[in-house]
């Protein structure tokens with residue numbers, strides 16, 4: 437007896453279990469942990485078979501993972517690219533194998549956009565602009581020079597490039613706002629602390645720290661306190677993400693302003709995977725909605741923060 441004569445459904449693409457290969461950046465930050473959980477939980481919820489691979493912040497590991505997914509003939513590949521460039525060859529391999537690719541969180545700079553179906557994630561340039569706008573508003577009446585230090589994310593990553601760009605674009609409206617030092621802290625707490633220590637050693641007057649994520653900001657807070665200064669008061673601090681630990685620091689007044697970056701991309705990703713498998717049209721760009729938080733907002737929101 438075959439499946440049809442039993443009245444069972446045939447194994448068509450719309451009802452067989454979908455295999456999704458997902459290559460994650462790493463486990464560098466609280467944001468990433470929340471993002472990983474969102475992807476894993478929602479894959480389970482959707483009933484997909486998830487093959488999850490952690491690249492430990494290395495592009496070469498990610499390229500290997502993508503090639504393994506191609507060999508395994510997964511139905512869809514999704515990944516959050518560690519850096520922006522250098523993806524054309526492997527993306528072409530996926531395309532030639534007939535496996536659709538979805539980008540989440542971070543973008544690639546490939547000129548050929550037919551190499552992927554869609555890109556789901558934040559507008560990082562806009563996040564940088566929001567950080568810059570807060571600063572411009574804070575110092576609109578000030579006539580003295582404001583010295584800013586910047587802790588950048590992973591070199592060559594979309595969020596580091598874009599958050600720097602958006603910020604620089606907006607603060608350019610006030611010539612008193614000067615970025616006196618800018619260096620990568622690789623999105624980690626340990627590096628954030630280390631680089632902030634160096635900034636403090638090399639610069640007598642630091643008024644503002646702009647950290648491309650909460651974790652680097654939290655590491656920097658340790659360095660600032662160790663130097664006998666008050667974070668949030670002696671040095672104003674702006675971060676991006678809005679994870680729980682960031683909210684705690686903001687509600688204590690140690691971080692003055694947080695630009696939200698939403699890590700909960702899992703549900704939208706699974707929807708896009710299903711649509712791609714079903715042959716439905718998906719938007720080429722799906723932008724995550726997000727807000728901003730002052731210390732006061734953080735105090736109020738903290739009890740509701742899930743990650």
Ligand code: AHR
Nearest residue numbers: 464465467595623649697
């Ligand atoms: O790509 C998103 C960024 O990556 C987050 O802002 C940062 O915390 C993470 O490491």
